[in-house]
Every structure is written in structure tokens, then in C-alpha cells.
Amino acid sequence: MVDLIQKKRDGEQLTTEEIQFIVEGYTNGTIPDYQVSAWLMAVYFQNMTEKERADLTMAMVASGDQIDLRAIEGVKVDKHSTGGVGDTTTLVLGPLVAAAGVPVAKMSGRGLGHTGGTIDKLEAIEGFHVEITNEQFIELVNKNKIAIIGQSGNLTPADKKLYSLRDVTATVNSIPLIASSIMSKKIAAGADAIVLDVKTGAGAFMKTLEDSRELAKAMVNIGNNVGRKTMAVISDMSQPLGFAIGNALEVKEAIDTLKGEGPEDLTELCLVLGSHMVYAAGKADTLEEARQTLLKLINNGEALAKFKLFIEAQGGDGSVVDHPERLPQAKYQIELPAKNDGWVAEIIADHVGTAAMWLGAGRATKESEIDLAVGMMLNKKIGASVKAGESLATIYSNDKEIEHVKEELYRSIILSEEKVESPRLIHEEITD
Ligand code: URA
Ligand code: CA
Numbered sequence: 060m061v062d063l064i065q066k067k068r069d070g071e072q073l074t075t076e077e078i079q080f081i082v083e084g085y086t087n088g089t090i091p092d093y094q095v096s097a098w099l100m101a102v103y104f105q106n107m108t109e110k111e112r113a114d115l116t117m118a119m120v121a122s123g124d125q126i127d128l129r130a131i132e133g134v135k136v137d138k139h140s141t142g143g144v145g146d147t148t149t150l151v152l153g154p155l156v157a158a159a160g161v162p163v164a165k166m167s168g169r170g171l172g173h174t175g176g177t178i179d180k181l182e183a184i185e186g187f188h189v190e191i192t193n194e195q196f197i198e199l200v201n202k203n204k205i206a207i208i209g210q211s212g213n214l215t216p217a218d219k220k221l222y223s224l225r226d227v228t229a230t231v232n233s234i235p236l237i238a239s240s241i242m243s244k245k246i247a248a249g250a251d252a253i254v255l256d257v258k259t260g261a262g263a264f265m266k267t268l269e270d271s272r273e274l275a276k277a278m279v280n281i282g283n284n285v286g287r288k289t290m291a292v293i294s295d296m297s298q299p300l301g302f303a304i305g306n307a308l309e310v311k312e313a314i315d316t317l318k319g320e321g322p323e324d325l326t327e328l329c330l331v332l333g334s335h336m337v338y339a340a341g342k343a344d345t346l347e348e349a350r351q352t353l354l355k356l357i358n359n360g361e362a363l364a365k366f367k368l369f370i371e372a373q374g375g376d377g378s379v380v381d382h383p384e385r386l387p388q389a390k391y392q393i394e395l396p397a398k399n400d401g402w403v404a405e406i407i408a409d410h411v412g413t414a415a416m417w418l419g420a421g422r423a424t425k426e427s428e429i430d431l432a433v434g435m436m437l438n439k440k441i442g443a444s445v446k447a448g449e450s451l452a453t454i455y456s457n458d459k460e461i462e463h464v465k466e467e468l469y470r471s472i473i474l475s476e477e478k479v480e481s482p483r484l485i486h487e488e489i490t491d
Contacts, residue, residue, distance in 0.1 A: 060084070060094045067101035075114045082118035086217040092224060099221070099230040107235035112277065113284040115235070119243035122217035126166065128249035130197045133162045134340040137250035138332055139241060141265070141274070142172075143258045143296045144412035145304035149177045150313035151321070151329045152336065154366035157205035158356045159333075159349075161340040164200045165207040166214075166248045173412025173421045175306050175429045178209060183307035183386050183431040187375030205369045215243045237264075238277035245287075252288040252339040254332055255279070259486060260297030262408020268293065268486055275489045283491045288339055293486040294328055298406035298441050301325035305420045305434015305455060307386040314380055317363040324440075324484050330354070331485055387432035389455035395465055397445045401474035406441060410471035414464045418456050433457055435468070442481030445474060 063077055073081075081098060084090035107115065128135050136156070140146055149165075157163045167177040167189075174180070181187050189209045191199070199206035218240050225231045245253050255278055258264065259271035275291035282289025294300075301322040303312035315321045316329065334349040343349035356362040367377040379385050416423060419430030436453045439445055451472050454464060 060090050060098075064094060064098045064101060067098060067105055070105045072108050073111055073114075078111060078114040079118045079121075082115065082122060082217045085220060086122045095221070095224060096228045096230075099225060099228060099233075099236070102235060103230045103233045109280050109284060112235045112239055112281050116239040116242045116246065116281050117285055119215050119217040119221070119239065120247045123213040123215050123247065124211050125247050126211065126214075126249035128164050128197075128251075131162050131164055131200050133160070134251045135162055135164055135249060136252040136254060136336045136340050137165075137245055137248065138254045138256065138336060139245055140256040141241070141258050141263065143300055144173050144262050144408040144415075145299040145301055145309065147301050147303065147309045147313050147316070147325055148256065148329055148332060150180060150310065151316045151325070152333055153205050153207070154317060154369055155329060155353055155356065155362045156333050156336045156340075157203070157369070158362045158365040159337045159352050160204065160342050161336055162200050163205040164196070164249065165205070166210055167207055168210040169422075171422045171425065173409070173416050174304060174309065174434065175421060175431075178207065179429055179431070180306045180309055181207070181370075181375070183310050184370055184375040184379050185385070187370055187373055189373065191373065199372055203365075203368055203372055205365065206373065214247050218243050234273050234277050238274060238281055242278055242281045242289075246282075246285065250287060253282050254335045254339060255289065255291035256328070256332055257291050257293045258296035259293050260295055260408070260482070261405065262299065262412070263296035272487060272489070275487075279489050279491060288491075290335055290339070290491070291489045292328075292331055292335065293489070294331075295324075295482050295484050295486065296408055297482050299408045299411055299437065300328065302437045302440075303434065304411060304415045304437070305418075306429065306431040307388075308434045308436060308455060310379070310386055311383045314363070314366065314383060317357065317366055319357045327484055335488075389432040389457050391454075391456045391459055393454040393456060393461065393465075394450040395452045395454060395468055395472075396448050397451050397474065398469070399447045399474060401445055401476050402479040403439045403441050403443045403445060403451075403472060404475035404479045405473040406437065407471040407473070410467055411435070411437075414467040414471065417464050417467070418454070418458075418461065430457060439472075440481065442479050444478075
């Protein structure tokens, strides 16, 4: 290990076997934290070649379980977002592309954050559950084209261990390490093709377009170098996507979007990502044809019908589709009146997310309980003109005393005296 640290420190390329040695040794405990820390710092400064990145990814994939989706017919396309606030796309995209015939075999987690994960959100629907066997999961995807199951306990243990170590050694922010970390999880989960939604802007992991582009390219290269067709869309996170932030609120927003009545930005992003998924699955000859197919499935009700089928197949109350009032409801709706006239210039997404978490929409620690009913609806997005006293957002709360939440939202939603343009939603698309 000393030799390998030195080799990387001096800017040389490690071989496949050498990378496997490090990842295996760290996972099984024969290489100590302090040596891997030194190696990570060397990677941070010296970077990794394309080949090393692919090798690191596959070594992490090999460190744990790999999900075998071969029993599912068709090209399994997975979507991954680098994380935003109020990102309802997964809830919309699953049923939407499934309606187009793309098999959606989704594995999802709960995790920490501003709101719950996809499974938490879906559990806002009475009866819905993900406690199904692997056999049931595969059967459901073959029958309905869509099912969701909880994450296996032993997916990419090497990534878990390395990520924790990076967290305490100032080596999280390294493109080769981030890209291989994300891609290893997607590949271990069995995807044949991967569509990445790389967020950019104040609320995103990557704040500048330049950094987002570099991360997107790194992931696209890894995917294609290991035989998984991969492409990326760089999308805006200079404000939350859609209007809803919160679990039940986002389920309602997803239903609206599947009906063709959703927010413009969320709808457009779902059409763009969805078109790439349909195209990658070979269900359309061009992206434009894929887009037209998706629009038709929204307009003729098939996308919504697919959502209902999916919910009912996993024990959920499908009637929420027509009766969203059957989703958990918060006791209070509290408006956030604008303090002066102007235009909305910024909505700092991660701060809005923090405010949602304080209401109880997300977990601060693994043990926290989520309140599925709470969150907020943004009434004004960037570029909107506002009069003093008009509501910027509606807060859904089970607690009346929420001054701290309101203050955080006032700090997050910044007004300008001059007119502001709304930001561009899709910045770039990166393919092989
Ligand atoms: N998300 C991941 O999964 N891994 C990283 O390294 C960073 C963000
Ligand atoms: Ca949203």
C-alpha cells in the first residue's frame, strides 16, 4: 500500500489490479484508514485517468451484492439525480416511461435530507409498501413495467466506507471520487443504461456550470467505458424544481404532472429526461419521437393510469389519484407575505430544504421520524413580480409556532427591485 500511495502521489497511473487491491483491502479491513486517507488525498491532487476511474467504479461494484435484473425483459434504464430540493422527477418519470414500455425496476432508499427519499414520499399513500421479495419485484416489473423495492443492505460496501472516510478527510469534493461513487451504485443496482440529471446552481452539489459539466462528463465516460450506455442532462437548481417541497405535497404534484397539469419546469425536465430513457431503451428511434410518445401518454391518461396500477400493485390506495385530499394533510396552512414589491431574484434551494426539514419533512438523523404531511408550496418562482403582502409561499405545518421557518424562508427567497429573467432549465446534454 505504501508503494501505491507513492505511485499516486507522484502522478502515475495505477493498474486495474492495484486499484482492486486497495478497494478490497479497505473493505475487508486489511488496509487501515490512515493509508487509504493518504491515497485519497493523493487522488484529490493528482486526479485519475479515465481507465482508473472505470477500474475504481468496478472494484466498488464488486465489493458487495450486484442485482441481477436479467429476468426482466427489455433494456433496464435507471435515472439518477445528483440531488436537488423538492425534486419530484422520479415520482413522475417512473410511471411515465413505464407507460411507454420501458421497464422501471427501481431500488430506492430513505436516507437523510430535506425531504424523505422516493420510498418515504410514496408511503404518504395509505397502504403502499416496498416490502416485497426479489421474485415479486421481478414479476411486477415484467407484468406492469414498474415496481419499487427497498435497497439491499449490502450494495457497494466499499463506497459506503470510502465515502465516510472522505467525509472526514476533506476528500469528498473530487470529481473522480464522486463520479465513481455514484456510478458504482447505479451499476450494482443492475442498470443496463443510465440517464443522469446533474444539477447545477446554488442549491446543487456542483454550484457552477463548469464543475457540473466536468462531473457529468466523468460519469458519462465511466458508464460507457464499462458497457452501460450513459448520458447526462445538466439542469438548473438555482431554485427548487416545481412548487412543492414535502412528501405528500410532492406526491400530489407528481399526480398533477402526470395529468398534464403540473408546474412547467418539472414537466419539461421530465419530458427531457424521459425522452432519453425511452430512446436508450430502444422504444423510439429519435428523441423527438420519444417526446411525442410521452406527451401522448400524459394527454390520453395512460401515464396516470400506470401510476395508479403501480400504487395498487404494492398495496397502496390508488384512489388518491382522483382524491388527493386522502393524502396526509397538515393542520395549518400559513402564508409567507412579501415584505416589499419587487421581482423574485433567488430562491436558495438548500435553505428552503432546511426550512422544510425543520417542519419535519425530512430526517436530521437516521432515527428522526418524518411528518409526511408538512412542507411548502412556492407561490412565486424566479422572475415573478411580487407586490408587498402577496404570498411568496404557503407553509403546511402541524405546529403553529414556526417563526424560525418563516425567517429561514425570508432569507432564502430574495427579492430584487429590478426585473429578473427566469433561469434556463436545461443547460446542456452530454452524451458519449
Ligand atoms: N453522492 C455520492 O453518492 N457520492 C459522492 O461521492 C458524492 C455524492
Ligand atoms: Ca417539487
